[in-house]
Amino acid sequence: MLRVRDDDAGAFEELVELYQQRLVALMHHLVGNAEEAEDLAQEVFLRVYRSRKQYRPRSKFSTWLFTIANNLALNALRSRQRKPMLSLPAQDSGPLGPRPAEQLVRDRGSGPMRRLERQELAERIRQALEGLNERQRMAVVLNKFEDMNYAEIAEVMGLTTKAVKSLLSRARENLRAALSSYIYMDGERVPEGSD
Amino acid sequence: MAKASPLSEQERADLVAYLDGELTGEAARALEAKLSLDPAARAEADALRRTWELLDFLPQPQPSLRFTHHTLQRLAPLQADEQRRRQRWCIRCLGLGWVAALLFSAWVGYVGYNWLVPREPGERELLQDLRIIENKRLYDHIEDLDFWRALDAPDLFGEETSNS
Amino acid sequence: MTISRSSLLLLPVLVFGLAATPSEEGTSAASDAAYLERNRQLLNKWKADPEHYARLQRDLRDFWALPEPKRRQLRQVDHAFHQLNVKMQKRLWRVAERYVAWLERLPEAERQQIEKTKDTSERLHLIRTIRERQWIEHLPRKVREDLEKLPPEARAAQIIQLRKQERQQRLLWSRPPAAKQRGK
Numbered sequence: 333m334l335r336v337r338d339d340d341a342g343a344f345e346e347l348v349e350l351y352q353q354r355l356v357a358l359m360h361h362l363v364g365n366a367e368e369a370e371d372l373a374q375e376v377f378l379r380v381y382r383s384r385k386q387y388r389p390r391s392k393f394s395t396w397l398f399t400i401a402n403n404l405a406l407n408a409l410r411s412r413q414r415k416p417m418l419s420l421p422a423q424d425s426g427p428l429g430p431r432p433a434e435q436l437v438r439d440r441g442s443g444p445m446r447r448l449e450r451q452e453l454a455e456r457i458r459q460a461l462e463g464l465n466e467r468q469r470m471a472v473v474l475n476k477f478e479d480m481n482y483a484e485i486a487e488v489m490g491l492t493t494k495a496v497k498s499l500l501s502r503a504r505e506n507l508r509a510a511l512s513s514y515i516y517m518d519g520e521r522v523p524e525g526s527d
Numbered sequence: 528m529a530k531a532s533p534l535s536e537q538e539r540a541d542l543v544a545y546l547d548g549e550l551t552g553e554a555a556r557a558l559e560a561k562l563s564l565d566p567a568a569r570a571e572a573d574a575l576r577r578t579w580e581l582l583d584f585l586p587q588p589q590p591s592l593r594f595t596h597h598t599l600q601r602l603a604p605l606q607a608d609e610q611r612r613r614q615r616w617c618i619r620c621l622g623l624g625w626v627a628a629l630l631f632s633a634w635v636g637y638v639g640y641n642w643l644v645p646r647e648p649g650e651r652e653l654l655q656d657l658r659i660i661e662n663k664r665l666y667d668h669i670e671d672l673d674f675w676r677a678l679d680a681p682d683l684f685g686e687e688t689s690n691s
Numbered sequence: 692m693t694i695s696r697s698s699l700l701l702l703p704v705l706v707f708g709l710a711a712t713p714s715e716e717g718t719s720a721a722s723d724a725a726y727l728e729r730n731r732q733l734l735n736k737w738k739a740d741p742e743h744y745a746r747l748q749r750d751l752r753d754f755w756a757l758p759e760p761k762r763r764q765l766r767q768v769d770h771a772f773h774q775l776n777v778k779m780q781k782r783l784w785r786v787a788e789r790y791v792a793w794l795e796r797l798p799e800a801e802r803q804q805i806e807k808t809k810d811t812s813e814r815l816h817l818i819r820t821i822r823e824r825q826w827i828e829h830l831p832r833k834v835r836e837d838l839e840k841l842p843p844e845a846r847a848a849q850i851i852q853l854r855k856q857e858r859q860q861r862l863l864w865s866r867p868p869a870a871k872q873r874g875k
Contacts, residue, residue, distance in 0.1 A: 344599075344602070345595060345599060348594075348595045348598050348599070349595055352590045352594050352595065352598075353587075353589060353590055356588055356589070356590040356594070357587050357588050357589075360588040361585065366588060366591075369588065370590060370591060370594060370597075373590070373594075374594070374597060374598045374601055377598050377602075378598075378601055378602060378605065381602060381605060382605065450584060453581075453584050454584050454585055454586060457581055457582060457584055457585055458585060461582075461585075472582075475547065476579070476582050477582075477587075481547075481549065482544070482547070482549050497540050497543070497544050497549070498540055500543055500544075500547070501536070501539050501540035501542075501543040501544075504543050504575055504578065504579065505539060505543075505575075507578050507579075507581075507582075508574050508575055508578040511578050511581055512574070514581060515574055515577040515578050515581060516577070
């Protein structure tokens with residue numbers, strides 16, 4: 333980034349190559365749409381370029397990058413009308429629509445069947461993630477997929493660490509409620525004392 | 528089995544922080560004590576952990592092959608605009624050329640003196656590079672990040688071995 | 692835009708200001724007040740330990756005695772390292788500590804040979820050769836003698852197999868008891 337700031341030829345392209353996968357993945361988890369995710373990720377890079385002269389390496393570059401991404405993503409989520417994208421057409425899930433969790437457990441047949449059940453499970457999980465509000469979703473994605481600790485998430489999202497702790501707690505409780513049918517899919521006995 | 532009282536919001540937040548490795552000290556010990564005594568808390572911890580692990584089933588999207596190319600294409604108009612502004616500024620700067628030349632000579636003299644008569648590093652230099660100086664013993668032997676990463680191999684220093 | 696007389700008068704101030712500041716790359720971070728303040732707090736804490744502070748002073752002088760390109764290189768490594776995520780930083784830090792501890796224990800001749808090898812891939816090859824020799828030396832005598840009897844290709848394959856077994860055992864034995872495991 334220091335080289336980008338100093339207008340080193342090729343440095344910006346290297347930066348894009350280095351961070352594109354993480355940014356596109358982040359945006360995709362947030363907006364659920366590949367095209368929009370790429371569009372937003374590109375916008376992040378353009379903003380980085382526009383503000384390169386103000387860049388000061390006081391903390392990790394990725395923190396600065398994801399702060400820009402956070403602002404852009406939250407604005408996009410609040411202002412755009414999104415239609416949920418299904419990764420599977422309804423008929424591939426069987427004649428009655430998406431299969432219940434129990435059936436996902438029992439159908440442990442051939443390779444294609446396992447791929448199908450994984451796709452369906454991924455879709456349920458994606459829907460559960462979409463059920464969170466924007467800030468909860470962002471905190472979850474940063475914590476889980478960017479491996480950020482609470483302090484780093486707080487810096488990116490402009491919150492206190494205490495607020496991040498509270499956000500993640502509510503987010504994970506909401507995810508647990510939405511995915512409760514799937515968390516014991518390996519057939520392990522439900523521990524005593526749970527619902 | 529009698530159902531234990533549900534976790535409060537604070538307890539749940541502490542539990543999530545504990546699972547994330549963010550709860551330390553007295554709060555962590557208090558939570559561990561609660562987990563050891565309360566089956567409902569343990570069940571909740573297990574459910575939260577398993578839910579978190581489910582997120583691993585989400586595919587990790589990859590950018591399209593043309594992503595970099597499209598990004599650079601969008602960049603081109605920005606760069607052209609900056610170039611135009613720079614050219615306008617350069618023309619104005621020509622008028623200051625003679626002042627700059629005079630001041631530059633004075634600056635060279637000043638810097639040259641500093642270079643010939645170096646001063647001892649002091650607290651200011653220590654503050655600037657504290658992190659590096661504190662860890663100099665390690666940095667002296669690691670010249671770049673690629674070399675560092677390469678040392679993280681199982682047959683080198685990637686895991687503890689009996690002859691490490 | 693017109694250039695005012697006051698702007699012209701400010702120029703000498705700017706130029707002398709530039710001359711007074713160090714001209715090295717990476718010092719833009721130093722100008723950041725929050726970064727310096729954090730360092731100041733750390734330094735104040737370390738000043739309470741005379742031995743630690745004395746070591747810092749020594750290392751500071753050694754650091755400033757290095758050629759400027761070398762100082763710049765250390766700053767670049769430090770900066771690149773701190774761009775990594777926390778998990779990777781912790782991991783690589785342990786790697787660095789193990790490497791340097793190992794290097795410091797090497798016989799003088801071998802350590803100098805490593806330090807004098809400028810090409811990174813050659814240096815890695817040399818480190819790997821020494822590590823393998825040391826690893827073989829720590830094997831039980833019978834295993835070592837059997838290895839020595841093998842032709843080179845079979846020997847190399849057997850070393851890979853033995854390393855794999857050692858890693859599996861280490862993983863199995865170092866696993867904490869299930870009741871104490873934390874999960875996310």
